[in-house]
Amino acid sequence: MVKNPYIPTAVEIISIRPESEVDYTYRLAIDLDVDNGQFVEVSIPKVGECPISVSDFGNDYIDLTIRHVGKVTNQIANLEVGDKLGIRGPYGNGFPIEEYQGKDLVIAAGGTGLAPVKSIINHFYRNPEEINSLTLLLGFRNPANILFADEIAKWEEADHIDVILTVDEGDEEWAGNVGLVTGFVEQINFTDLANKEVVIVGPPIMMKFTSLEFMKHDIKEEQIWVSFERKMSCGIGKCGHCKMDDTYICVEGPVFNYTKAKNLVD
Amino acid sequence: MSYRVKRSEFDDILSKLQEDYKIYAPTRKKDKGTFSDTDLVLYDRVSSLEEIDFNSKTKYSPKEVVFPITQTLFYFNGDEYIEAEDKGEKVLVFLRPCEVNAFKRLDKIFLENGPQEDIYYKRLREKVKFVVMECTEGFDSCFCVSMGTNETEDYSIFIKVSDEEVFCEIKDEKLTEVFADQESTDYTPEFIQENKQQVEVPALEDITTDLFDSEIWKEYSKRCIGCGRCNTVCPTCSCWTMQDISYQDNENIGERRRVWAGCHIDGYTEMAGGHDFRTTYGDRMRFKTLHKIYDFRKRFDIDMCVGCGRCEDVCPQYISFVGAIKKLNQAIKEEKNNG
Numbered sequence: 001m002v003k004n005p006y007i008p009t010a011v012e013i014i015s016i017r018p019e020s021e022v023d024y025t026y027r028l029a030i031d032l033d034v035d036n037g038q039f040v041e042v043s044i045p046k047v048g049e050c051p052i053s054v055s056d057f058g059n060d061y062i063d064l065t066i067r068h069v070g071k072v073t074n075q076i077a078n079l080e081v082g083d084k085l086g087i088r089g090p091y092g093n094g095f096p097i098e099e100y101q102g103k104d105l106v107i108a109a110g111g112t113g114l115a116p117v118k119s120i121i122n123h124f125y126r127n128p129e130e131i132n133s134l135t136l137l138l139g140f141r142n143p144a145n146i147l148f149a150d151e152i153a154k155w156e157e158a159d160h161i162d163v164i165l166t167v168d169e170g171d172e173e174w175a176g177n178v179g180l181v182t183g184f185v186e187q188i189n190f191t192d193l194a195n196k197e198v199v200i201v202g203p204p205i206m207m208k209f210t211s212l213e214f215m216k217h218d219i220k221e222e223q224i225w226v227s228f229e230r231k232m233s234c235g236i237g238k239c240g241h242c243k244m245d246d247t248y249i250c251v252e253g254p255v256f257n258y259t260k261a262k263n264l265v266d
Numbered sequence: 267m268s269y270r271v272k273r274s275e276f277d278d279i280l281s282k283l284q285e286d287y288k289i290y291a292p293t294r295k296k297d298k299g300t301f302s303d304t305d306l307v308l309y310d311r312v313s314s315l316e317e318i319d320f321n322s323k324t325k326y327s328p329k330e331v332v333f334p335i336t337q338t339l340f341y342f343n344g345d346e347y348i349e350a351e352d353k354g355e356k357v358l359v360f361l362r363p364c365e366v367n368a369f370k371r372l373d374k375i376f377l378e379n380g381p382q383e384d385i386y387y388k389r390l391r392e393k394v395k396f397v398v399m400e401c402t403e404g405f406d407s408c409f410c411v412s413m414g415t416n417e418t419e420d421y422s423i424f425i426k427v428s429d430e431e432v433f434c435e436i437k438d439e440k441l442t443e444v445f446a447d448q449e450s451t452d453y454t455p456e457f458i459q460e461n462k463q464q465v466e467v468p469a470l471e472d473i474t475t476d477l478f479d480s481e482i483w484k485e486y487s488k489r490c491i492g493c494g495r496c497n498t499v500c501p502t503c504s505c506w507t508m509q510d511i512s513y514q515d516n517e518n519i520g521e522r523r524r525v526w527a528g529c530h531i532d533g534y535t536e537m538a539g540g541h542d543f544r545t546t547y548g549d550r551m552r553f554k555t556l557h558k559i560y561d562f563r564k565r566f567d568i569d570m571c572v573g574c575g576r577c578e579d580v581c582p583q584y585i586s587f588v589g590a591i592k593k594l595n596q597a598i599k600e601e602k603n604n605g
Contacts (some may be wrong), residue, residue, distance in 0.1 A: 004340075004349055004385055005382050005385070006339050006340070006386075007339075007340055007347045007349060008347065010345045030402070035456075044345075045342040045345075045510070045522075046342055046507075046510050046511065046517070046520035047510055047513035048508060048510045049510075049522075050538060051509050064552075067538075067539070068537020069538050069539040070537075070539060071538070072538070073538060080526060084345055086347075089519075190411070202459075203541075221457065224456065224478075229537065230535070230538060230543070231534070231537050233506065233507050233508045233524070233527075233533050234380075234382040234508075236381055236384075237378060237379040237380025237381070238375060238380060238384050238506075238508070239505060239506050239507065240375070240504060240505030240523075240527070240529075241505065241507070241527065241534065241535065243557070243561075245556075245561050245564075246561035246562070246564040246565040248345065248379065248380065250380075251379070251380050263475055265475055265478045266535070266543035266544050266549070266553075266602075
């Protein structure tokens with residue numbers, strides 16, 4: 001019998017970790033074959049379903065970093081360790097991390113855009129020999145919105161990783177960078193241009209202007225990778241909500257090379 | 267093999283067919299139209315020739331047979347998910363060539379697009395057989411010939427009615443038995459060769475992203491009211507949204523359904539947190555138009571639109587889809603002249 005693609009599997013929550021006031025990382029006990037940057041459909045029975053990117057994964061778990069902001073995610077806020085979430089997937093493509101081997105990789109992430117690329121960062125954090133250098137340009141709205149603060153601190157200490165962390169608006173205690181991600185692109189080392197790959201994930205406007213900023217520094221379109229977020233009901237190319245031109249974000253994306261992404265218009 | 271059947275004997279054939287099939291056909295509901303003293307023509311179950319309206323276009327398409335407005339996918343019972351059962355009913359649907367071609371478009375999305383088939387669509391689709399009604403005149407808003415959807419070879423029965431007789435060509439061997447006692451004839455199906463409306467569909471290479479910002483779409487921001495009628499009557503609109511419900515008498519039990527969605531309707535692109543794409547009606551008209559006559563073809567080699575004209579028939583703002591295609595052609599021409 002063909003497996004019904006729409007029926008989720010009930011999966012136990014093994015831990016819940018607050019990342020900010022509204023963002024929480026749920027670790028779920030499931031052995032899933034995930035590529036970096038893929039997403040799953042998350043269900044609360046009788047409430048609904050929504051696509052959530054996998055923020056990290058291991059042999060017997062996946063992490064989902066979820067902002068309590070919608071109909072389904074506000075219900076997820078009421079769940080506790082030991083409760084279950086419906087999961088189906090993973091869906092979509094992932095980042096082609098084999099193409100980043102030996103390269104000078106730059107990852108620019110805005111806000112929750114850090115979630116879908118966190119597993120790539122941790123992959124190269126654990127395997128420094130696979131990469132020439134890794135530069136992170138991480139932007140958040142304000143200090144209270146900073147996600148994965150412990151992991152960022154861990155990345156900052158690694159010799160092979162450079163981290164530029166900035167917030168759009170600081171507060172009295174904030175002594176770090178203030179300003180949009182685009183303003184910090186120039187701080188990146190742009191020698192050996194041909195060996196660079198750039199991953200940019202965040203709100204649409206951030207991805208657009210950050211891409212343009214990198215191209216001002218002679219990074220080619222082919223060297224830039226982005227990830228899209230759209231409304232999706234199915235994740236398997238049937239419901240139509242995520243389509244842009246002839247491209248289904250859930251099937252051919254959510255990760256696109258800039259050469260393709262630049263022609264996708266909503 | 268073709269047969270001529272006396273009208274008076276056709277109901278016997280229908281009742282024999284009904285032993286194995288539910289039969290759906292265009293029917294006329296007296297005084298049920300939107301305006302006073304108007305009828306509503308829509309698909310319904312039939313059991314006699316008298317009930318079938320061979321001369322009118324239904325307001326809604328026959329797509330509900332394979333893609334219901336609301337379809338339960340599975341039930342929730344605590345942490346359990348129970349797949350909605352397949353009722354397994356075989357269906358015969360009376361329809362026109364353009365509508366058979368519309369099913370081919372739905373097949374592309376539900377059976378071919380993405381990594382796997384849609385099992386709910388497939389199990390309904392497998393049980394549908396087509397009875398094509400000869401349509402050589404069309405209706406005012408039709409443009410099937412322009413869309414290349416005026417003919418089809420995919421049918422079990424092809425049927426033409428006259429005052430006295432019904433002519434049937436039977437392709438499906440399983441159905442020939444029902445016609446065994448009838449007189450054979452040399453009837454061959456005919457198809458419409460010219461509509462009142464004609465339109466040329468632009469070549470793929472003529473559509474560029476520059477046209478996405480064209481002024482032609484802005485007019486629709488003023489005219490379209492985002493009611494989505496065009497989406498609901500379209501035989502090829504295939505979009506849907508998940509919808510969960512719980513039962514009032516026991517909140518532990520509920521179901522997940524899919525329901526029709528439309529790209530003209532508010533909320534179609536809205537994500538949690540309120541971020542929305544295509545907020546103007548002009549952008550939605552552009553999105554729908556290009557899907558129907560451009561990007562679907564880019565993906566599947568055939569246009570999605572079958573030229574049935576229903577969107578024009580129901581639009582409360584009198585927006586013509588043929589008109590939109592013509593404006594697009596004009597914009598392409600101007601773009602070329604400027605370029």
